[in-house]
Amino acid sequence: LAVLPRTYETQVCSIARTLEVMGDRWTMLIIRNVFLGMRRFDDFQSNLGIARNVLSDRLARLVDEGILERHPYQERPERFEYRLTDKGIDLWPVLVSLMKWGDRHLPEEAGPPTLIVHRGCGGEVDERFVCSECGEPVEARSSEARPGPGALRSWPSAVL
Secondary structure, eight states: OOOOOSOOTTOOOHHHHHHHHHOSHHHHHHHHHHHTTOOBHHHHHHHHOOOHHHHHHHHHHHHHTTSEEEEEEETTTTEEEEEEOHHHHTTHHHHHHHHHHHHHHSOOTTOOSEEEEETTTOOBBOTTSBBTTTOOBOOGGGEEEEEOTTOOTTOOOBOO
16 A cells, blocks of 8 residues: 655645645544544544644644644643634634535535534535525624534534
């Protein structure tokens, strides 16, 4: 079996450059969880079931890339929480697009597990990032994630 290289230096392509940073499932799921309000290492680890060394590596890379920032919340032992930067918040439409694509092409029998709604009126956000109720454009800071009909009981209640 041939192993794909980690970098795409021979590719002159914005998608290839983005994949160098975002191109594994753990990275995307970590960012999803930060959008859903998760901030701490142990919470990521228990929610995702990811190996601690892999999680540590992915968080460090996201910080190095300027997508997340570390903020101390405890001194002894020193512990940090992770928050999205403006660069990280710019990933919101990417994640919502992936979610909407999955809802459409790989649907759960019970319905979407997560709904993105406009905070202003509660209308659902469509694939064009427009509120289905009031017609206003919606962005990360004016949206909220809510459990959909296919949500698990342990769905994290948080704001996007």
